[in-house]
Amino acid sequence: MKGQKVEASVSEARSEMDQLLSGGSKGNPLPNSVGEKALINVKELSVLIGISRRSIFNLMADDAFPRIKIGRKLLFDKNQVLEFIKTKYGNV
Numbered sequence: 015m016k017g018q019k020v021e022a023s024v025s026e027a028r029s030e031m032d033q034l035l036s037g038g039s040k041g042n043p044l045p046n047s048v049g050e051k052a053l054i055n056v057k058e059l060s061v062l063i064g065i066s067r068r069s070i071f072n073l074m075a076d077d078a079f080p081r082i083k084i085g086r087k088l089l090f091d092k093n094q095v096l097e098f099i100k101t102k103y104g105n106v
Contacts, residue, residue: 053082053089062092063099076102 060067073079080094 052091054092055090056088059090059092059095063095 054062056067056070060070074081080091080098082089
């Protein structure tokens with residue numbers, strides 16, 4: 015039962031990420047002037063770098079981990095996160 019929930023969550027996150035990468039919701043492409051998102055949330059980051067959300071929170075125990083907190087939202091600049099992981103843990 016738990017494995018099915020995890021698989022459903024992972025497939026949902028992947029489909030959301032595919033939707034974001036393909037240009038928007040319901041197949042509507044985003045205008046070219048918008049470009050790609052500068053900041054992403056925890057779910058999108060976990061799909062991008064291929065680790066669980068819990069692992070991301072464990073990485074955040076390091077104060078140097080790049081993150082932005084706006085109100086209750088926790089956001090990440092994906093380029094800064096990838097650079098942090100490369101310098102701290104080697105090539106990604």
